[in-house]
Amino acid sequence: xxxxxxxxxxxxxxxxxxxxxxxxxxxxxxxxxxxxxxxxxxxxxxxxxxxxxxxxxxxxxxxxxxxxxxxxxxxxxxxxxxxxxxxxxxxxxxxxxxxxxxxx
Amino acid sequence: xxxxxxxxxxxxxxxxxxxxxxxxxxxxxxxxxxxxxxxxxxxxxxxxxxxxxxxxxxxxxxxxxxxxxxxxxxxxxxxxxxxxxxxxxxxxxxxxxxxxxxxxxxxxxxxxxxxxxxxxxxxxxxxxxxxxxxxxxxxxxxxxxxxxxxxxxxxxxxxxxxxxxxxxxxxxxxxxxxxxxxxxxxxxxx
Numbered sequence: 001x002x003x004x005x006x007x008x009x010x011x012x013x014x015x016x017x018x019x020x021x022x023x024x025x026x027x028x029x030x031x032x033x034x035x036x037x038x039x040x041x042x043x044x045x046x047x048x049x050x051x052x053x054x055x056x057x058x059x060x061x062x063x064x065x066x067x068x069x070x071x072x073x074x075x076x077x078x079x080x081x082x083x084x085x086x087x088x089x090x091x092x093x094x095x096x097x098x099x100x101x102x103x104x
Numbered sequence: 105x106x107x108x109x110x111x112x113x114x115x116x117x118x119x120x121x122x123x124x125x126x127x128x129x130x131x132x133x134x135x136x137x138x139x140x141x142x143x144x145x146x147x148x149x150x151x152x153x154x155x156x157x158x159x160x161x162x163x164x165x166x167x168x169x170x171x172x173x174x175x176x177x178x179x180x181x182x183x184x185x186x187x188x189x190x191x192x193x194x195x196x197x198x199x200x201x202x203x204x205x206x207x208x209x210x211x212x213x214x215x216x217x218x219x220x221x222x223x224x225x226x227x228x229x230x231x232x233x234x235x236x237x238x239x240x241x242x243x244x245x246x247x248x249x250x251x252x253x254x255x256x257x258x259x260x261x262x263x264x265x266x267x268x269x270x271x272x273x274x275x276x277x278x279x280x281x282x283x284x285x286x287x288x289x290x291x292x293x294x
Contacts, residue, residue, distance in 0.1 A: 012169065013176030029198040030126075033173050037130040037166060053106070054175050056168035 001035055002071040005045060006063045012036055015061075036061070044070055105179050111192050115178075118196055119171040125201035127166045174199055230289055234282035238275060245274020 004010065004018050016032040039045050044067035049057035063071065107115070174195050181191040249270020253263035 012173045013180070016173075016177075017180070029173075029177055029195070030201065033170060033199065034126050034129065036169070037126055041130045052172055054172055056171060058172050059169060 001032070001039065002044065002063060002067060002074065005039075005061050006068065006071055009048070009060045009062050011058055011060050039067070105182060107175070107178070107188060111188050114192060115171055115174055116167075118199075119167045119174060122199065122201050123166040123170045124163065126170070127163060129201075170199065226289060230282075230286050233285040233289075234279070237281035237285070238278035241274035241276070241278025241281070242271050243274065245277070246271035248274075 001015055001019070004015050010018075012033060015036070016027070016029060019027055019032070039061070040047065044064065045061040046064045046067075048060045048062070050060060052058040177195045177198070178188075178191040181194055182188060186194065246267050247270070249267040250259060250263075252270070253259060253266030255263075257263075259267060
């Protein structure tokens with residue numbers, strides 16, 4: 001969600017739709033709303049209120065500095081983790097190749 | 105695309121009820137930490153949270169956010185061919201608050217409270233009360249049965265049955281007294 005918000009000002013349901021389009025189809029509708037509340041509470045987003053046809057103002061979200069830092073930290077953690085997992089996968093295959101080579 | 109007044113009212117009612125749960129969960133991360141630090145129970149914190157929500161605009165904002173989210177979702181569903189009522193029912197089902205973490209937190213707290221309340225001396229006292237009342241009841245019951253049945257001579261013929269009945273009734277009375285003392289200890293502990 002932070003990544004989507006970082007790409008430009010957006011609102012709750014639009015985030016959910018983008019996530020669905022990106023393949024997160026199993027994501028429950030309630031999850032996005034709950035996460036938005038948490039992003040707001042943790043002060044990771046800048047909010048602009050604009051009029052809506054339903055009556056109450058609609059909140060548009062943009063990442064603030066803290067949100068950008070959190071996003072960068074997340075991607076750093078992700079890169080580290082995925083690198084480790086990839087190494088694990090490759091080393092398992094190499095060991096398997098070596099073992100089958102030794103047997104042959 | 106607009107909604108009928110009836111559906112709008114239902115949506116507002118739903119958003120009003122459900123947004124409180126979401127808001128509670130969003131606040132709980134901080135409050136849970138606070139609870140561990142101060143040893144306060146969740147019910148006390150929830151009471152404080154209710155006061156906070158009552159005097160802040162946070163609750164109204166959360167309600168409005170959910171209302172708009174719901175209306176966007178419903179419009180999307182209606183564009184896909186669902187009727188207004190069907191879209192409302194689907195959105196209600198999808199957006200209804202459910203949290204496993206909250207349930208497990210409740211369970212955790214109940215366990216913690218149970219273990220906090222446990223005191224070995226208290227359990228020993230309860231056990232002694234039970235044993236004491238049981239011995240007391242059996243002895244008194246048996247004695248009354250023995251004497252009431254006619255003493256030693258009658259006991260050796262058919263009078264032993266009175267002694268046995270007296271002992272059984274005494275045991276029941278003893279257990280009853282043990283239960284009462286147990287209840288008194290538990291209530292005093294509260």
